[in-house]
Amino acid sequence: MKVKACRKAHFNAAHRLYRKDWSDEKNFQVFGKCSNPLYHGHNYELIVGIIGEIDPETGFVIDLKILKQYIKEEVEEPFDHKNFNEEVPEFKDVNPTVENIAVVIWDKLRKRIESQYEIEVTLYETPRNFVIYNGA
Numbered sequence: 210m211k212v213k214a215c216r217k218a219h220f221n222a223a224h225r226l227y228r229k230d231w232s233d234e235k236n237f238q239v240f241g242k243c244s245n246p247l248y249h250g251h252n253y254e255l256i257v258g259i260i261g262e263i264d265p266e267t268g269f270v271i272d273l274k275i276l277k278q279y280i281k282e283e284v285e286e287p288f289d290h291k292n293f294n295e296e297v298p299e300f301k302d303v304n305p306t307v308e309n310i311a312v313v314i315w316d317k318l319r320k321r322i323e324s325q326y327e328i329e330v331t332l333y334e335t336p337r338n339f340v341i342y343n344g345a
């Protein structure tokens with residue numbers, strides 16, 4: 210029997226979606242307002258799900274206090290109030306779309322969480338636009 214235990218978190222960050230090899234006009238056609246050369250911010254909402262068996266001793270899938278700490282160290286401290294393009298090394302040459310940010314978060318948490326657990330990252334860029342990544 211597997212249960213998904215989830216922790217929510219939040220961060221604000223700035224980005225610009227663009228390709229260096231495209232003109233500003235082409236970037237605007239494809240990325241819209243997110244291609245603004247002077248950047249803009251989003252209020253990102255994160256849900257991290259950890260899927261595993263319930264430990265019969267504790268009744269926990271995972272200690273959510275520990276998950277909270279991993280999210281703080283791997284996501285909130287490096288991303289909150291940062292400019293993805295300029296300040297976060299993972300996005301030096303990667304477009305900081307909500308898809309790519311979710312994959313980077315998953316990769317960082319995967320390194321911290323024991324392999325018997327599955328990890329699911331749900332990341333909202335706006336209240337209506339979100340992605341889900343589980344490593345597949």
Ligand code: NI
Pocket residue numbers: 224242243249250251
């Ligand atoms: Ni944007």
